[in-house]
Amino acid sequence: MTTGWRRARTTIVVLLALAALGALAPAVVRLPGSDVLFAISVAAFPALLVALALGPRAISPAGLTAIGGLLLLLEGTVLALLLLRDRAEGPLAFGLPAGGLAMLAGLWLLPLLLVALAHVWTSSSTSLDDDDLARLRALAAVRRSAGDAEDGR
Amino acid sequence: MTPAARGLMLGLTVGYFALMLLIGVWAARRTHGPREFFVAGGRLGLLVTGLATMSAAFSGFLFIGGPGLTYRLGIASLFICLPVGFTSGLLCWVVGGRLRLLAEIGEVYTIPEALGRRFRSRGVRAAAAVAVLVGIVGYLGSQMLALGIMTEMIFGTREMFGAWSLPVATGCGMLIVLAYSTAGGMLAGVYTDVVQGGMMVVTAVAVFACALAAGGGPGAIAEAIVGDPRFGAAFLEPFGRAPVQTALGLFFVFSIGTLGQPHLLHKFLMLDDPRSLRYMPAVLGGSQSACILLWLGIGLAVPALVARGALPALSRPDDATPAFVLGFAPPLLAALVFSGVLAAIMSTADSLVNIGSAALVRDLPRAFGTRLRSELRWGRAATVALLLAAAALALTYGDLVALLGTFAFGTMGAALAPVLALGLNWQRVGRRAATASIVTGLVTTLGLEFLARQSFLPGLPRPPLVAGALPGAVALATSFLVLIAVAAFERGERDLAKDDPVRAVLEM
Numbered sequence: 205m206t207t208g209w210r211r212a213r214t215t216i217v218v219l220l221a222l223a224a225l226g227a228l229a230p231a232v233v234r235l236p237g238s239d240v241l242f243a244i245s246v247a248a249f250p251a252l253l254v255a256l257a258l259g260p261r262a263i264s265p266a267g268l269t270a271i272g273g274l275l276l277l278l279e280g281t282v283l284a285l286l287l288l289r290d291r292a293e294g295p296l297a298f299g300l301p302a303g304g305l306a307m308l309a310g311l312w313l314l315p316l317l318l319v320a321l322a323h324v325w326t327s328s329s330t331s332l333d334d335d336d337l338a339r340l341r342a343l344a345a346v347r348r349s350a351g352d353a354e355d356g357r
Numbered sequence: 358m359t360p361a362a363r364g365l366m367l368g369l370t371v372g373y374f375a376l377m378l379l380i381g382v383w384a385a386r387r388t389h390g391p392r393e394f395f396v397a398g399g400r401l402g403l404l405v406t407g408l409a410t411m412s413a414a415f416s417g418f419l420f421i422g423g424p425g426l427t428y429r430l431g432i433a434s435l436f437i438c439l440p441v442g443f444t445s446g447l448l449c450w451v452v453g454g455r456l457r458l459l460a461e462i463g464e465v466y467t468i469p470e471a472l473g474r475r476f477r478s479r480g481v482r483a484a485a486a487v488a489v490l491v492g493i494v495g496y497l498g499s500q501m502l503a504l505g506i507m508t509e510m511i512f513g514t515r516e517m518f519g520a521w522s523l524p525v526a527t528g529c530g531m532l533i534v535l536a537y538s539t540a541g542g543m544l545a546g547v548y549t550d551v552v553q554g555g556m557m558v559v560t561a562v563a564v565f566a567c568a569l570a571a572g573g574g575p576g577a578i579a580e581a582i583v584g585d586p587r588f589g590a591a592f593l594e595p596f597g598r599a600p601v602q603t604a605l606g607l608f609f610v611f612s613i614g615t616l617g618q619p620h621l622l623h624k625f626l627m628l629d630d631p632r633s634l635r636y637m638p639a640v641l642g643g644s645q646s647a648c649i650l651l652w653l654g655i656g657l658a659v660p661a662l663v664a665r666g667a668l669p670a671l672s673r674p675d676d677a678t679p680a681f682v683l684g685f686a687p688p689l690l691a692a693l694v695f696s697g698v699l700a701a702i703m704s705t706a707d708s709l710v711n712i713g714s715a716a717l718v719r720d721l722p723r724a725f726g727t728r729l730r731s732e733l734r735w736g737r738a739a740t741v742a743l744l745l746a747a748a749a750l751a752l753t754y755g756d757l758v759a760l761l762g763t764f765a766f767g768t769m770g771a772a773l774a775p776v777l778a779l780g781l782n783w784q785r786v787g788r789r790a791a792t793a794s795i796v797t798g799l800v801t802t803l804g805l806e807f808l809a810r811q812s813f814l815p816g817l818p819r820p821p822l823v824a825g826a827l828p829g830a831v832a833l834a835t836s837f838l839v840l841i842a843v844a845a846f847e848r849g850e851r852d853l854a855k856d857d858p859v860r861a862v863l864e865m
Contacts, residue, residue: 217783221841227609227834231602231826238823239601246609246830250447253613257451257782259864270450274443282605289596299579300593304432307595311608312442316646319446320639326450327635336865337461337631343858344462 209260216256223248243282251275258326270322277318281310362688369692370511370699373556374533377703380549384541391732394542395466395715396627401547403633407640409547410624412554412704414615415648416496417503419557420698423649424681425674427656431592433599434656438649440612445642449634452616453625455781455862457634460626462858467712468619468773469720471626475780475859477852478788483724484795486716488772489619491799493713494750496765497743500706502751504530507702510679511695524752530699531748538707539740542733546707547627553700558644560697561651563690564682568654571662571685578661585664592660600825610829614770616778617798620708655681710747714739764806767829771798775837779844784863787849790840798836802829 226245230238251274258267288303296302358366388394401409419438426434456471465471469489473482505527509515512529515522537545572578582588591597596604615621628634659677662668668680678698682691718735722728729735775794780786805828808820820828853860 213783217779217841220779221838224834224837224841228831228838231606231822231831231834234823242602243605246605246613249609249613250443253447253451253616253778253782256779257454259782270446278443285595286601289594289601295576295579295583298575299577300575301590303595304593307432307435307439311436312439312646315443315446316441316642319443320642323446323449323638324635327632340458340461340858340861340865343856343861346856 206260209263212263213256213259216252219248220252220256223252240283240286243286244279247278247282248275250278261326264326266322266325266328270318270326273318273322274315277310277315281306284310358683358691359688362691365688366511366692366695369696373696373699376552377533377537377549380552381537381541381545384537384545384548388540388542388544388733391466391719391736392464393544394733394736395711395719396460396623397542397544397547399460399627400629401624401627402629403636403640405547405551406624406628407637408554408644409550409627409704410621410641411644411648412550412557412701413620413624413708414618414645414705415557415701416500416705417507417698417702419648419652420694420701421503421675421678423652424655424659424677427652428659428671428674428677429598431588431594431598432656433595433597433604434607435653436595436599436604436608437611438652440608440615441642441645441649443642444612444615445638445640445645447612448615448621448625448641449637452622452777452781453637454631454634455865456622456625456777457628457631458862458865459859461631462862465626467626467715467720468622468777469716469724472776472780472791473720473724475863476786476788476791476849477859478791479724479726481776481788481791481795482720484792484799485773485776486720486724488769488795488799489712489716489720491803492619492765492769492772493709494747494765495768497706497709497713497747498751499765500702500709501527501531501744501748504534504699504702504706505748505751507695507698511699527748527752530703531744534703534706534710535741535744538710538744539737542736542740543623543627543711546711547624549707550704553704554644556693556697556700557704558647560690560693561648564686564694565650565654567686567690568658568681571681572658573661575657578657581661581664582657585660587670588660588664602823602825602830603827606825606827606830610767610770610827610833613778614767614774614829614833617770617772617774617776618766619712619769619773620705622777623708623712658685706744710740710743713743717743764802764810764829767806767827767832768799768802771802771829771832771836773798774833775840779837779840781863783844784850784853784860785848786840786844787847787852790843790847790849793843794836794840797839798832801832801835805831 223245226241230242251271255262255271261267284306459465459471469482469485472485505523508530509526514526518525582592583590655678659681663670682694714736717739772795776791805820809828
C-alpha cells in the first residue's frame with residue numbers, strides 16, 4: 205500500500221466523518237444555511253464511499269471518472285435544486301419545471317448511465333484474474349489446515 | 358370491474374400461485390443441505406442474481422405506497438426511489454465485491470456470518486443477527502398484512518368470510534409463501550424472485566405507457582396538475598411539498614441505507630463467479646429503473662385525472678393504484694398489476710423469511726458457540742415459525758406491525774450500512790467499532806422512531822429533532838460517526854494476521 209493512498213484514505217475518512225456530522229447537525233440544531241449543509245453532506249456520501257472502496261484504484265482514469273462523475277452529478281443536482289426551489293418558473297420540458305427535470309436527470313437517469321459504464325470500466329481495468337482467486341483460496345486453505353479458529357462462526 | 362375482467366384476474370392469480378408452487382417443488386428436490394437452503398447453492402448467474410435482487414428490493418410499496426405517497430407529497434416522494442440510478446453501482450463497488458470474496462475463502466451463508474468472519478468476532482455476528490431479526494419482524498409482518506389485503510381484494514373473500522376474511526386471506530397467501538420457502542429455501546426463493554421480477558418489470562413498463570396515454574402525455578398531465586389548486590405548481594417542485602431535510606433525508610436513507618439491507622446483500626453471496634459482478638449495475642439498476650416507471654406513471658397520472666374530474670379525489674392516497682388500474686387499464690393489464698403486487702410482496706417476504714431463519718438457526722447459535730445438528734431441518738422449522746409469527750402479529754397488532762414495517766428499512770440501514778460500507782473497505786475498523794456502530798444504529802433508530810410515531814404513551818416526549826428531520830437519517834449519520842470515532846482509536850487492523858485471507862480480501 206503506497207503512502208499516497210494512505211494519505212488519500214485518511215482524507216476520505218475525515219471527509220466521511222464531516223459529511224456524517226453535516227447530515228446530523230442540522231437535524232438537531234437549526235443553523236443558518238443548514239439546508240445547504242445537509243444537502244452537500246448527504247450528496248457526498250456515495251462518491252466518498254466509492255473512493256474508499258476502490259482503494260488505490262481510485263487514482264486511475266476509471267476510478268476518477270466514477271468518483272468525480274458521481275460527486276459532480278449528485279452535488280451539482282442537489283445544489284441546483286436548492287437554487288431553483290424558490291423560483292416560480294413555468295414548464296421547461298415534458299411539462300416539468302427546471303427543478304423537476306434536474307431531479308429526474310441528475311439523481312436518476314445520468315447516474316444510472318454513469319454507474320453502469322464506470323463499473324464495467326473500473327472492473328475491466330482492475331479485474332480479478334484466475335490467479336488472484338486461486339491465491340485467495342490457497343491462503344484460506346492454508347489457514348484452515350493450520351487449525352485457524354474462525355471467530356464469529 | 359366486469360365479470361370477464363374479474364375472471365381474467367382470478368385466472369392469472371391462480372396460475373401465478375400454481376407456478377410458484379411448481380418452482381417450490383422443483384427447488385425442494387434440489388435442496389439437500391444448508392448451502393442450497395440458505396444461498397441457493399452459490400451457483401447463480403448474473404441475470405438471475407440481478408433480477409432476484411431487484412424483486413427482493415421492491416415490496417408492494419412500489420406498487421401501492423409509492424404512487425400514494427406521490428399523490429400526497431408530489432414529486433418530493435421520488436427522492437425515495439430515484440437513487441436506484443446509482444445504488445446498484447454503490448452496492449457492487451462498496452459491499453458486493455468483497456462480500457462475494459469473503460464467500461470465496463470459506464463458508465459464508467449470511468450477512469451476520471460475513472461480518473463475523475470479517476471481524477473475527479462472535480459479538481459482531483450476534484449484534485448483526487439481532488439487527489437483522491429486529492428489522493425483519495416489522496418488515497415481514499407488514500408484508501403479510503399487505504399480502505392478506507391483496508388476496509382479499511383479488512378473491513373477494515370478504516363476501517364469503519365476513520369478519521374472518523382478512524385472517525383467511527392472509528393465511529392463504531402465507532401458505533403459498535410457506536410452501537415454496539420451506540421446501541425449496543433460497544433456491545425456490547431466487548427462482549420465484551426471477552419470475553416475480555420479470556412480472557414486475559413487464560407490468561411497470563406497461564402501466565407507465567397506459568398512465569401516460571390516460572393522462573394525455575407528460576405535458577397535459579403536468580398542465581392539469583398545476584392548474585388545480587389542490588395540487589398546484591408546488592406538486593412538481595422537488596421541495597414543493599416537503600422540507601429539504603425530509604426530502605433529502607429520504608434520499609440519504611434510501612441511497613446509503615441500501616448498503617445495509619440484508620435481503621439484497623444476501624444475493625451477492627449466491628453469485629457463481631465474483632467477476633460477473635462487472636455488469637451487475639446495468640442489470641440491477643436497469644431493472645429497478647424500469648420498475649419505478651410504475652410509481653412515476655401512476656403517481657403523476659392520478660392527480661391529473663383527479664384534477665380533470667375523470668377520477669374522484671382520493672380519500673386514501675394508497676388507493677391511487679387500484680383506482681387507476683380499475684378505471685383506466687385494460688383488463689389484462691389490471692390483472693397483471695394485481696398479480697404484480699402479489700409478486701412484489703411475496704418476493705420480498707420469501708427473502709426476508711429466509712434470512713430471518715438463517716439468523717435464528719445459524720447466526721445466533723454459532724455466535725454463542727454452539728451449532729445445531731441439522732441446520733436444514735431447523736431452517737425449515739424456523740421458516741414456518743417466522744411466517745406464522747409474522748402473520749399472527751400482523752393480524753393481532755396490525756397498527757403496530759405497520760408502524761414497525763415503515764421504519765424497518767431505516768433500522769437495518771442505520772445498523773448495518775456503516776459497518777458494511779466502512780468495515781469491508783477500511784482495515785482499521787475493528788470489532789469494537791463494528792459492534793458500537795451496529796448497536797448505535799439499532800437503538801437510535803428504534804428510540805427516535807418510537808418517540809416520533811407512538812401514540813400509546815402520551816406522556817413520552819417527542820424526539821429532540823428539528824421539524825422535518827427524519828429519525829432514520831439521524832440514526833444513519835450517528836452510526837457512521839460512532840464507527841469512525843471508535844475506529845480512529847481502535848486500530849482494528851491488528852486483529853488480522855499478516856497471512857489472514859480476510860486481509861487479502863480487504864486489500865484486493
